[in-house]
Amino acid sequence: DAGVTQSPTHLIKTRGQHVTLRCSPISGHKSVSWYQQVLGQGPQFIFQYYEKEERGRGNFPDRFSARQFPNYSSELNVNALLLGDSALYLCASSYGTRGQRNSPLHFGNGTRLTVT
């Protein structure tokens, strides 16, 4: 079975540009979450989407936005990139209705974004 897939794997952008990251969840999973992992830190929650609706938002500026499509895939958009946005962006999927007890998050391998 295919796991969570993310594209691209690496990306280099310049300050002020925007970026779109993509994620395909595990088949049957309806919930997608996005996390940012800065070097030396643990992953930080950005968004959760379930059935195309936003279920949760972390403490990130409005430059960060996301959406989920009818096939449950998702995009994370970041506008007006700053040097501090350089990080590993992780996508995770789950069934979304069973809670963490029965459906832990499954993570993709991430997109490494470098902002210069």
Next chain:
Amino acid sequence: DQQVKQNSPSLSVQEGRISILNCDYTNSMFDYFLWYKKYPAEGPTFLISISSIKDKNEDGRFTVFLNKSAKHLSLHIVPSQPGDSAVYFCAASGTNFGNEKLTFGTGTRLTIIP
């Protein structure tokens, strides 16, 4: 404000011995705790979890202990194997949060010495 803390950035253990990784939390609304393992260039992989109604959960070589009064949990790996060398993240969630948000610690790099 770091709500989940892993105070040991690294740990080295001899192969065959017990590895003990520790985690502390501050938010009393957390009621479910998970451990994830991460290899370089891969995403975190779920390892084991525990609900706040329990104080121990075991799965093969991995056991997680929860001390609610101390807001402390630990992961025991016994016996430790070279393939266990990875970064281990403690994470917490709360059913009252209304979503699946996980709050992660900063991780502990475990190195198993052959």
